[in-house]
Amino acid sequence: MIDQQPITQLLARSQPLLSVEFYPPKTAEAVDGLVRAANRISESKPDFISVTYGAGGSTRDLSATVSxxxxxxxxxxxxPHFTCVGSTRExxxxxxxxxxxEGYRNIMALRGDPPQGHDTFQVTEGGFAYASDLVAFIKERHPDMCIGIAGYPEKHPEAPSLNSDLDALKIKADAGGSFITTQLFFENDAYFRFVDHxxxxxxxxxxxxxxxxxxxxxxxxxxxxLCQSQLPKTLESALSQVEEDPDAVRRIGIDWAQRQIxxxxxxxxEGVHIYALNKAKSAIELINAARG
Ligand SMILES: Cc1cc2nc3c(=O)[nH]c(=O)nc-3n(C[C@H](O)[C@H](O)[C@H](O)COP(=O)(O)OP(=O)(O)OC[C@H]3O[C@@H](n4cnc5c(N)ncnc54)[C@H](O)[C@@H]3O)c2cc1C
Structure with a gap:
């Protein structure tokens, strides 16, 4: 076991921060496979990994087990990621x-998505409506916790405008966010524009x-x-042409991501967070390419 270091400390080093995101599998039996994938990825030495958090009880337990x-x-x-969904403040x-x-010193604080079958987020009675409330709550309880918050280069789908979404991001940052991880995007200009805003x-x-x-x-x-990120027409068309050939699709997808990175x-x-879809091989290829 190693001491958990705040990501802000890792960010202070000169090289780009490389991290990989996992999601908990649906069953406890599948966790062993994910741990094997993480063991393979660990040989490429990512700076940290993150584990998403689901709303339901068993998913929640599996998130904790995987972490x-x-x-x-x-x-x-x-x-670990953490959301407001379905829980009271207590x-x-x-x-x-x-x-x-348990020793974690980093947490990704999120509001969470609307539960299946609902168009809008449902605030739990006695719970929180926004991630910024959760950030402030964690910061007050554990001031030394390093808190990641989500940012949306192409706007959060529910936000009426980019401006209002940026206002919300400012509130979340001021509440105690330590760094921002963005939603996925395929055109780097979207990221650089977002950074300017x-x-x-x-x-x-x-x-x-x-x-x-x-x-x-x-x-x-x-x-x-679902997340309303734009899939560029050039990428979509290249993928469509080889849709029946999974290896060719994969090659195009990895090449695109490597060029973006x-x-x-x-x-x-400052670094790159890889949404690895629980696949070790592609995560390793991207980490190795990022290190040059
Ligand atoms: C890096 C990353 C990791 C993620 N991990 C998970 C995960 O593990 N589990 C999971 O369930 N989901 C996860 N998500 C999805 C996330 O939960 C959804 O995108 C969710 O809909 C919004 O979460 P948020 O934390 O950005 O919410 P918020 O920051 O609360 O924003 C939600 C909406 O409310 C608006 N808003 C915020 N504050 C205010 C305010 N004070 N007044 C008015 N409007 C406001 C915002 O503009 C936005 O439209 C992740 C997303 C990202 C980008």
Whole structure:
């Protein structure tokens, strides 16, 4: 087991910060496979990994199990994600204290998505409406916790305008956010424009771009529809032409992500967060390419 270091400390080093995101599998049996994938990825030495947080009880337990095993067995720096969905303040307090007592010093604080079957987020009675409330709550309870917050280069889907979304980001940053990780995007200009807007608002936190390699056209269409990130026409058309050939799709997706990462780092991004879709091979290829 290694001591968990605040990501702000890792960011202070000169090289770009490289991190990989996992999501908990649907069943406890599948966790072993994910731990094996993390073991393979750990050989490429990502700076940290993060584990997403689901709303339901069993998903929530699996998120905690995955984080714990990656921290204690694989020996990685781990940032669990945490959302407001379905919990009162008391429950959120218990969960965050548990994370803290288990040694985590980083947490990604989110509002969470509307539950399936709902168009809008449902505030739990006695819970929080916005991620900024959760950030302030964690900061008050554990001032030394380093808190990641989400940013949306192409605007959060529910926000009426980019301006209002940036206002919300400013509130979240001022509440105690330590760094911003972005939603996935495929055109780097979207990221650099976003950085300019964020800086113009007086937000000076590091902004880590989130990159997802395309591994399947069907899957990426579903994901981009949900998060409303633009899939560029050139990329979509190249993928469509080889749709029946998974290796060719994968090659195009990895090449695109590698080119994005190279440019982001070259133009000064503090690091890259890889949405690895639980796949070790592509995560390793992207980390190795980013290190040059
Ligand atoms: C890096 C990253 C990791 C993620 N990990 C997870 C995960 O592990 N589990 C999961 O369920 N989901 C995850 N998500 C998805 C996230 O939960 C959704 O995008 C969710 O809809 C918004 O979460 P948020 O924390 O950005 O919310 P918020 O910052 O609360 O924003 C939500 C909406 O409310 C608006 N808003 C915020 N504050 C105010 C205010 N004070 N007044 C008016 N409007 C306001 C914003 O403009 C936005 O439209 C992740 C997203 C990202 C980018």
């Amino acid at each position: 714990r095993r990656m921290k204690d067995e694989v020996g990685l720096q781990v940032m 429950e959120l307090g218990e969960i965050v204290d548990e994370f803290y007592n 964020v800086r113009a608002r007086g937000i000076h936190l590091p902004i880590i771009p989130g990159i997802m390699p395309v591994l399947s056209l069907k899957q990426i269409k579903r994901i981009t529809q 190279a440019e982001l780092i070259e133009r000064g991004a």
